[in-house]
Amino acid sequence: MIAVVSSTVAPSAAPSHDGARTTLSPEVRLEQTRGTVDSLVARGITDILIADNSPGTWLSDRAASLSPARILCQRQPPVRNKGIGELWLLLSSLDELPEDQPILKISGRYRLGAGSDLSLNGGEDVAAKVYRKGASGEISTRAYLVRNRSVAALLWERALDEMYAERSRIKGPRSLLRIVRNSILPGDDAFHYSDPNTISVEQAAYTAIGRLGLRLRPVENLDIEGTLGSWINPTVKE
Numbered sequence: 100m101i102a103v104v105s106s107t108v109a110p111s112a113a114p115s116h117d118g119a120r121t122t123l124s125p126e127v128r129l130e131q132t133r134g135t136v137d138s139l140v141a142r143g144i145t146d147i148l149i150a151d152n153s154p155g156t157w158l159s160d161r162a163a164s165l166s167p168a169r170i171l172c173q174r175q176p177p178v179r180n181k182g183i184g185e186l187w188l189l190l191s192s193l194d195e196l197p198e199d200q201p202i203l204k205i206s207g208r209y210r211l212g213a214g215s216d217l218s219l220n221g222g223e224d225v226a227a228k229v230y231r232k233g234a235s236g237e238i239s240t241r242a243y244l245v246r247n248r249s250v251a252a253l254l255w256e257r258a259l260d261e262m263y264a265e266r267s268r269i270k271g272p273r274s275l276l277r278i279v280r281n282s283i284l285p286g287d288d289a290f291h292y293s294d295p296n297t298i299s300v301e302q303a304a305y306t307a308i309g310r311l312g313l314r315l316r317p318v319e320n321l322d323i324e325g326t327l328g329s330w331i332n333p334t335v336k337e
Contacts, residue, residue: 101203102202109125134208149207152188153172223246225244
């Protein structure tokens with residue numbers, strides 16, 4: 100098994116769609132990412148790839164502090180929607196992932212606990228914590244398991260497609276108004292700064308699994324813990 104950690108240890112100062120990208124220093128975020136690596140090693144996962152899109156060389160200059168993880172520093176612009184940015188980051192890491200091994204995707208600075216039952220049985224393609232909302236739902240994208248690189252590529256590409264497509268879907272008068280406005284004044288979206296005009300990456304991944312016909316194993320006990328990087332830095336457990 101290989102773990103791929105989606106990471107931004109030293110974020111850009113440019114705001115995301117929901118405000119400042121972080122209220123934590125790069126030093127604190129690096130220490131928390133060290134905790135991610137340690138939690139994976141404790142579970143016997145030593146093949147770890149940290150895919151990070153921090154600008155500059157701040158993290159690459161400190162890569163040794165995250166051993167045995169390998170650091171893949173990606174140069175990409177600070178996308179306002181962090182979910183879209185994460186999917187581009189994961190897609191950019193595909194060439195570094197083996198073809199025939201399960202891939203544990205975990206968000207940077209989260210720790211995987213000993214009680215997690217993330218596993219694949221038989222011919223399942225994805226194992227994830229599922230939250231159902233009526234006829235739709237979402238998965239926790241903080242940590243999930245996919246069967247191999249081919250499945251990961253399908254999932255990440257389709258989830259990205261779902262997020263981009265949402266802006267063009269007509270669900271009522273407001274969405275129609277937005278589409279008409281954007282066709283006349285592209286880039287001058289009145290809703291741009293308060294609303295990313297798309298579904299969340301959690302919803303997109305759940306929808307992608309269904310549309311692709313991937314076999315999903317719902318996980319009861321995800322057992323991860325971490326600290327959010329913005330707002331008031333609450334500790335999150337799933």
